[in-house]
Amino acid sequence: MPSSRVGWQDMNERRRITTASPYEELFGFCRAVRVGSHIAIAGTAPIGPDGKTVSPNEAEPQARRCFEIIEAALAGFGAGLGDVIRTRMYLTHIDDWEAVGRVHGEYFGTIQPASTMLAVARLIDPEWRVEFEADAIVSE
Numbered sequence: 001m002p003s004s005r006v007g008w009q010d011m012n013e014r015r016r017i018t019t020a021s022p023y024e025e026l027f028g029f030c031r032a033v034r035v036g037s038h039i040a041i042a043g044t045a046p047i048g049p050d051g052k053t054v055s056p057n058e059a060e061p062q063a064r065r066c067f068e069i070i071e072a073a074l075a076g077f078g079a080g081l082g083d084v085i086r087t088r089m090y091l092t093h094i095d096d097w098e099a100v101g102r103v104h105g106e107y108f109g110t111i112q113p114a115s116t117m118l119a120v121a122r123l124i125d126p127e128w129r130v131e132f133e134a135d136a137i138v139s140e
Contacts, residue, residue, distance in 0.1 A: 017076040021047050032073040039077055041134040044069050056127035059096035063103040066132045083136040087115045090131040094119040
């Protein structure tokens with residue numbers, strides 16, 4: 001019996017966006033993948049163009065950097081923040097929730113995607129206070 005997913009995979013090209021993150025090659029992932037109208041943005045940490053952590057241990061500027069990376073990845077597919085339907089926010093210090101939430105509101109206040117904010121024990125780099133994921137749907 002043929003797989004029901006074969007037609008879906010055959011009809012949609014898989015495209016990828018990579019960034020300067022040293023973890024992409026090491027772990028075998030990319031910043032974002034687009035298949036058809038769906039875009040998935042991987043866990044995005046506050047890494048600067050130089051490969052170093054932006055504003056170590058400061059949640060608010062780290063959140064801004066993460067959204068800059070997400071916005072650039074979306075632009076690489078001809079999409080924008082307005083196409084985002086879901087975000088996930090991971091915090092290592094739950095007391096940062098208001099500051100991070102305000103930054104999320106600066107970027108998504110009128111878009112209002114479905115969102116989840118979680119406190120986690122830690123992220124890969126102990127200087128990271130935040131990490132984000134996003135999903136978007138765009139017109140073909």
